[in-house]
Amino acid sequence: MGASPSISIAIVGSGGAGALTTGNSLLEAASAAGWHGLFTRTLGPQIRGGEAAGLLRLAVHPVDCLPDQFDLIVGIDWLNAHRFGGEIKAGPQTLVISDPRGGEPPPMVTQSGARVVEIPIKEMAKSIKDGRPNMIALGIAGRLLGFSIEQVFVPIAKRLADKGPQAVDASRAGIKAGFDAAADIDFDAQLAPPNPSDTRRWLLSGNEATALGAIRGGVRFAAAYPITPATEILEWLSPSLAKIGGILLQAEDELAAINMVIGSSYGGTPALTATSGPGLSLMIEALGLATAAEIPVVVVDVMRGGPSTGIPTKSEQTDLNIAIYGLHGDAPHLVLAPQSVGDCLFTTQWATYLAESLQAPAIVLSDQFMGQSRAAIKGPADVAFIGARTVATNIAATYKRYALASNGVSPMAIPGAPGGQYTADGLTHSETGTPTSGATDHLAQLDKRRDKLDRFNFGDHWASIEGTGDLALITWGSLTGAAREAAGRAAADGFDVRVIAPRLLAPVQPERLAAALEGVKRILVVEQTHSRQFHRYLRAHYDLPAPVRVFNRPGPLPITAGEIHHAITDWR
Amino acid sequence: MSSVSTRLACKPADYKSDLKPIWCPGCGDYHVLMSFTRAFAQLGLAPEKIAVISGIGCSSRIPAYTNCYGFHGVHGRSLALAAGLKVTRPDLTVVVASGDGDGYSIGGNHFLHACRRNIDITYVVMDNRIYGMTKGQPSPTTEPEFDTALTPGGTGVAPFHPLVVALASGANFIARCFSGEPNETADVLAEAIKHPGFSFIEILSPCVTFRPDEKEWKDQVRPAPVAATNDQGKAARRLMTDDGFNLGVLYRGNRAPFQPAVVGAGDTDLSELEKDFEL
Numbered sequence: 001m002g003a004s005p006s007i008s009i010a011i012v013g014s015g016g017a018g019a020l021t022t023g024n025s026l027l028e029a030a031s032a033a034g035w036h037g038l039f040t041r042t043l044g045p046q047i048r049g050g051e052a053a054g055l056l057r058l059a060v061h062p063v064d065c066l067p068d069q070f071d072l073i074v075g076i077d078w079l080n081a082h083r084f085g086g087e088i089k090a091g092p093q094t095l096v097i098s099d100p101r102g103g104e105p106p107p108m109v110t111q112s113g114a115r116v117v118e119i120p121i122k123e124m125a126k127s128i129k130d131g132r133p134n135m136i137a138l139g140i141a142g143r144l145l146g147f148s149i150e151q152v153f154v155p156i157a158k159r160l161a162d163k164g165p166q167a168v169d170a171s172r173a174g175i176k177a178g179f180d181a182a183a184d185i186d187f188d189a190q191l192a193p194p195n196p197s198d199t200r201r202w203l204l205s206g207n208e209a210t211a212l213g214a215i216r217g218g219v220r221f222a223a224a225y226p227i228t229p230a231t232e233i234l235e236w237l238s239p240s241l242a243k244i245g246g247i248l249l250q251a252e253d254e255l256a257a258i259n260m261v262i263g264s265s266y267g268g269t270p271a272l273t274a275t276s277g278p279g280l281s282l283m284i285e286a287l288g289l290a291t292a293a294e295i296p297v298v299v300v301d302v303m304r305g306g307p308s309t310g311i312p313t314k315s316e317q318t319d320l321n322i323a324i325y326g327l328h329g330d331a332p333h334l335v336l337a338p339q340s341v342g343d344c345l346f347t348t349q350w351a352t353y354l355a356e357s358l359q360a361p362a363i364v365l366s367d368q369f370m371g372q373s374r375a376a377i378k379g380p381a382d383v384a385f386i387g388a389r390t391v392a393t394n395i396a397a398t399y400k401r402y403a404l405a406s407n408g409v410s411p412m413a414i415p416g417a418p419g420g421q422y423t424a425d426g427l428t429h430s431e432t433g434t435p436t437s438g439a440t441d442h443l444a445q446l447d448k449r450r451d452k453l454d455r456f457n458f459g460d461h462w463a464s465i466e467g468t469g470d471l472a473l474i475t476w477g478s479l480t481g482a483a484r485e486a487a488g489r490a491a492a493d494g495f496d497v498r499v500i501a502p503r504l505l506a507p508v509q510p511e512r513l514a515a516a517l518e519g520v521k522r523i524l525v526v527e528q529t530h531s532r533q534f535h536r537y538l539r540a541h542y543d544l545p546a547p548v549r550v551f552n553r554p555g556p557l558p559i560t561a562g563e564i565h566h567a568i569t570d571w572r
Numbered sequence: 573m574s575s576v577s578t579r580l581a582c583k584p585a586d587y588k589s590d591l592k593p594i595w596c597p598g599c600g601d602y603h604v605l606m607s608f609t610r611a612f613a614q615l616g617l618a619p620e621k622i623a624v625i626s627g628i629g630c631s632s633r634i635p636a637y638t639n640c641y642g643f644h645g646v647h648g649r650s651l652a653l654a655a656g657l658k659v660t661r662p663d664l665t666v667v668v669a670s671g672d673g674d675g676y677s678i679g680g681n682h683f684l685h686a687c688r689r690n691i692d693i694t695y696v697v698m699d700n701r702i703y704g705m706t707k708g709q710p711s712p713t714t715e716p717e718f719d720t721a722l723t724p725g726g727t728g729v730a731p732f733h734p735l736v737v738a739l740a741s742g743a744n745f746i747a748r749c750f751s752g753e754p755n756e757t758a759d760v761l762a763e764a765i766k767h768p769g770f771s772f773i774e775i776l777s778p779c780v781t782f783r784p785d786e787k788e789w790k791d792q793v794r795p796a797p798v799a800a801t802n803d804q805g806k807a808a809r810r811l812m813t814d815d816g817f818n819l820g821v822l823y824r825g826n827r828a829p830f831q832p833a834v835v836g837a838g839d840t841d842l843s844e845l846e847k848d849f850e851l
Contacts, residue, residue, distance in 0.1 A: 031851055032851055200850075200851070201851045202849045202850055202851065203849055203851055204848070204849040208848070208849065212842075212845065212846065212849070215842060215845065216842060220660070221656065221659075221660050223656060236848075240845050240848075242832070242833065243844060243845060244840040244842065244845070245833065245834065245840065247659050247660060247832045247833070249655065249656065249659055249832075251652065252652075252681055252682065252684070252685040253681060255648075255649055255652065255682075256649065256652035256655075256681075256682055256685070257652075259645065259646070259649040259650075259652035259653040259656065260652050260653065260655055260656030261656055262645070262653055262656065263625070263643070263652070263653035263654060263655065263656030263657035263658075263660075264656040264657060264659075264660045265656075266643055266653075266657060267623075267656075267657045267660050267661040267664070268660075268661070269660040269661070271656065271660075285646050286645075286646055286649065288646075289645055289646050293643075293645075376851075379850065413641075415620065415621075415623050415641040415657075415661065415664055416620055416621055416641075416661070416663065416664065417620060418618070418620045419620070420620065420641075421619060421620055421639055421640055421641050421642075422641070422642070423624075423635045423636040423641075423642030423643065423644055424642065424643045424644070424645075425636070425643075425644040426644065426645060426646060427644065433636075434591060434636065435636065435644075
């Protein structure tokens with residue numbers, strides 16, 4: 001096989017076996033050496049005792065999706081591995097490391113034609129004082145991937161720094177034993193060396209990137225109610241905001257969280273909360289208030305399988321409808337979606353900037369896949385989108401909070417400013433903010449709030465557009481990575497595919513999409529829903545000037561580049 | 573009173589807006605508004621440094637009738653909105669206005685946690701034991717036998733005891749007032765604003781339209797026979813056993829208010845935070 005641009009590894013174990021530590025350490029070793037990588041954990045809802053697997057892909061290029069199948073699967077044990085179903089695919093090229101005392105490998109492995117090599121991982125761990133099977137696994141995988149012992153040991157030593165020299169020594173011994181055990185295994189899928197001019201990496205999850213993007217955009221207050229898979233955003237923000245003079249307040253529920261951020265923003269402090277589908281449902285009423293009272297706020301929804309409690313630990317794109325259409329009344333607001341772990345930073349920062357500039361709420365639709373994946377990426381550029389709220393200063397007696405302005409954005413008086421006193425209100429109001437049920441004021445303020453979004457120039461960030469082929473693949477969110485990879489494979493077959501992924505979902509940009517679709521003869525819509533929400537959204541708001549096919553599937557299994565590639569070749 | 577800033581020679585009228593209140597003639601809330609403006613004048617607060625926050629209901633219309641900054645938000649969530657405002661703007665005086673439906677029913681959970689959190693805000697609930705704006709449905713403080721279209725023959729459910737709940741949940745100042753005594757109410761409100769932490773005032777405010785029987789409250793109320801206590805156990809016994817008509821400050825606690833470090837200025841160096849991620 002020789003040097004490969006990308007290689008993928010699955011580490012499988014029952015909950016608590018440490019498979020995730022092994023996977024994370026491999027990612028850390030690879031990113032320190034300058035490779036790109038993506039690490040996803042997959043696990044059941046229980047904290048311990050269930051199944052856990054670390055899915056890792058390393059490459060010389062940016063990685064935004066998992067592979068169709070794995071090159072190397074290390075089974076620390078197989079106790080609950082059957083529960084992963086189709087998530088960990090093997091093939092005849094796959095090498096499987098299996099502990100003969102760790103149970104039977106599941107059918108997904110045994111029926112794939114993969115080569116299985118047995119290593120007594122648990123027994124080896126027992127022979128080392130304080131030895132752990134996951135360190136043996138780390139040594140095995142490290143050796144097979146071509147790392148040195150030092151490269152895989154450094155991240156572990158960092159993790160165990162506060163556990164004392166004994167724990168560090170035990171880990172080193174375990175890694176060494178795994179290294180030796182793998183010495184004679186034939187595995188020639190080596191990763192090509194990283195690009196020497198581009199080896200500086202950031203290592204972070206999509207949720208962490210989202211949180212940093214918010215802070216870069218000017219957020220200094222967050223309200224927090226825990227929910228899977230969004231909690232990490234709030235947990236990173238809590239100490240980080242404190243370090244820069246910001247505040248995180250834990251709320252009693254999502255209803256409180258959204259109203260807290262409205263209160264903070266009303267007082268002049270840009271604010272964010274993060275949640276998932278069930279929490280967004282609770283926040284919708286107050287998002288209408290923020291729309292009517294023109295208070296900028298950012299709500300990040302890290303989407304998970306729905307409806308109801310659904311599948312909290314798995315990804316889906318099924319909150320599109322509620323994000324776009326959930327608010328009662330005519331309530332123009334912003335909806336954005338990041339496209340990768342790194343883009344979580346940019347898109348959340350941009351969302352904060354847009355919310356502040358337009359005095360409107362912004363919903364950011366991230367998802368479990370990119371939110372909880374950890375990626376080694378190129379350090380993100382520091383863009384100049386920092387909260388730019390139009391604030392009223394030197395306020396005259398004629399001041400009107402909701403004055404009709406040509407761009408729809410009226411200067412906002414911040415409490416404390418003399419002469420600017422007004423009452424922010426969810427009731428229909430006049431230019432001064434006084435409640436009214438008159439037709440003229442109602443229409444004027446509806447127009448104002450619509451126009452400020454419609455007349456804003458969102459620029460090229462509204463979508464990412466790649467390729468020029470006459471087959472356009474329209475997708476969004478974290479599927480963009482798999483779509484691009486599928487297009488790359490089609491290009492390798494000599495077939496150019498255009499990939500269009502809107503980052504700005506509301507307000508819609510019909511003229512821009514029309515330009516992006518110029519010359520297109522077929523349109524393939526790709527989305528992770530059961531009811532084709534994205535397709536319906538496109539049909540409702542855009543002119544699709546060519547025959548359309550839809551490739552959609554609900555969660556929990558991620559849609560792979562291979563499946564999308566198949567949908568493309570099916571229609572050539 | 574760290575958050576109270578002063579301006580000299582203020583009159584109650586300085587705190588009134590030009591809007592004519594939309595309340596029924598004789599509504600107790602007119603007097604509550606009067607108490608608000610008198611208390612603000614008494615404290616000499618600058619109107620722009622006061623934020624009056626409310627939810628939905630007759631009582632919640634009060635912000636727009638003041639000349640302060642105001643927020644008339646969604647039903648039941650005023651305390652949460654006020655919490656987000658006060659922690660980020662501790663320089664403001666934040667007063668929350670609510671009613672028995674808004675505050676105790678749809679907003680009940682926020683009431684518990686606002687008491688517990690003990691942020692330095694003042695919470696005024698105008699209790700008329702009825703949903704007035706929706707024309708006469710029973711609230712959590714309505715008597716069980718009170719007959720309404722929604723609950724013919726009464727709810728049959730015992731009312732909720734807000735002052736006891738407030739005490740048990742950690743409120744730092746508890747008082748009961750009667751709207752018909754605006755001067756006394758203004759004095760208690762001024763003291764509540766000055767008292768650190770979460771201050772809770774129940775104002776008995778008759779609904780003359782749907783509860784004309786409440787006009788008799790003026791003959792039933794009386795100053796509390798004993799002075800306020802700072803002992804939670806004593807306060808609990810008194811509040812559990814009083815008939816709901818003892819007026820005045822009933823409990824003064826000494827818990828330190830919750831206030832995280834103040835929000836910093838705009839241009840902050842983020843490189844320290846980014847080190848978490850750089851290799």
